[in-house]
Amino acid sequence: MASTTTTTVGTTERSEALRAAAIALILGVSLVFLTGFAYPEVIHNAAHDTRHSLSFPCH
Amino acid sequence: MLTRILSVGLLAGLLAGLLIAALQQVTTTPLILAAETYEKSAEASAAPKAPHSHHGTEAHSHGEGWKPGDGMPRFFFTAITTVATAVGVAFVLMAVMVIAGVPIDERRALAWAVAGFIACGLAPAAGLAPELPGSAAGDLIARQVWWVGTAIATAVALWAFLRADHHPVVRLGAVVLLLAPHFIGAPHPHELESKVPAELAAQFAALSLAVQALLWALVGVGIGLLWPKFAPKAAG
Numbered sequence A: 001m002a003s004t005t006t007t008t009v010g011t012t013e014r015s016e017a018l019r020a021a022a023i024a025l026i027l028g029v030s031l032v033f034l035t036g037f038a039y040p041e042v043i044h045n046a047a048h049d050t051r052h053s054l055s056f057p058c059h
Numbered sequence B: 001m002l003t004r005i006l007s008v009g010l011l012a013g014l015l016a017g018l019l020i021a022a023l024q025q026v027t028t029t030p031l032i033l034a035a036e037t038y039e040k041s042a043e044a045s046a047a048p049k050a051p052h053s054h055h056g057t058e059a060h061s062h063g064e065g066w067k068p069g070d071g072m073p074r075f076f077f078t079a080i081t082t083v084a085t086a087v088g089v090a091f092v093l094m095a096v097m098v099i100a101g102v103p104i105d106e107r108r109a110l111a112w113a114v115a116g117f118i119a120c121g122l123a124p125a126a127g128l129a130p131e132l133p134g135s136a137a138g139d140l141i142a143r144q145v146w147w148v149g150t151a152i153a154t155a156v157a158l159w160a161f162l163r164a165d166h167h168p169v170v171r172l173g174a175v176v177l178l179l180a181p182h183f184i185g186a187p188h189p190h191e192l193e194s195k196v197p198a199e200l201a202a203q204f205a206a207l208s209l210a211v212q213a214l215l216w217a218l219v220g221v222g223i224g225l226l227w228p229k230f231a232p233k234a235a236g
Helices: A003-038 A043-054 B002-026 B029-045 B072-099 B106-127 B140-162 B168-184 B198-230
Strands: none
Touching: A003 A043, A003 B002, A003 B072, A043 B002, A043 B029, A043 B072, A043 B198, B002 B072, B002 B198, B029 B168, B029 B198, B072 B106, B072 B198, B106 B140, B106 B168, B106 B198, B140 B168
């Protein structure tokens, strides 16, 4: 009984952690896409030196 | 959990990003500014006879639209975008560690950050060397696709190879995956017609990789140090 409870709690925690990680992953990738890859000229010009400096493909 | 990842990511990214922004100002930015003087003088001499762009390569699209003014505004926007990149890197690093089921501590966070640098810095640079403005370069979208593909392939390959419990066949597959992008080959321009002196470009490639390595390392160290401080109250 005790082990079942622990397993259930563990599974819930794990799925909660996975959901949080998925959201963080989407946020993180979006941020890096915006600074490193996005095409609008204003974003490109603002991030220009950062893109070159961190060796993202630019121009 | 989400609050913890976001808090640690924002703080670690902010600290690493600010330090790297200051470092960029004395390492890579002076080289970018120097390269732009060559690029502009080359464009000025080429302009009267060639209004269209060079054969299939992307022309350097400066001049139209808003851009930050030289000096402080340019530094300001570079700092902001570097911090945003560092925060993004921190989010991705923690998310991947949580998904892989790896406990986050100082040693592991730094080790995963080093792997992140190999995947997003070293491996793509093996095909597409860090470029200065004015360097010869192939089609932008093709390069971006190759860059992202190489980063993902290298990251998955490293994970598959380094996990202690993985079967040798999986490890062999990891080596194949690691090398595949380089056999496919990065998209390069037909003509290597850089306007920038080779010494400048070489110095920039080395510095740029060093700056990127330091960014990943600082983010990793920051995550390792801050993660325990944001432990949920009930558990502590």
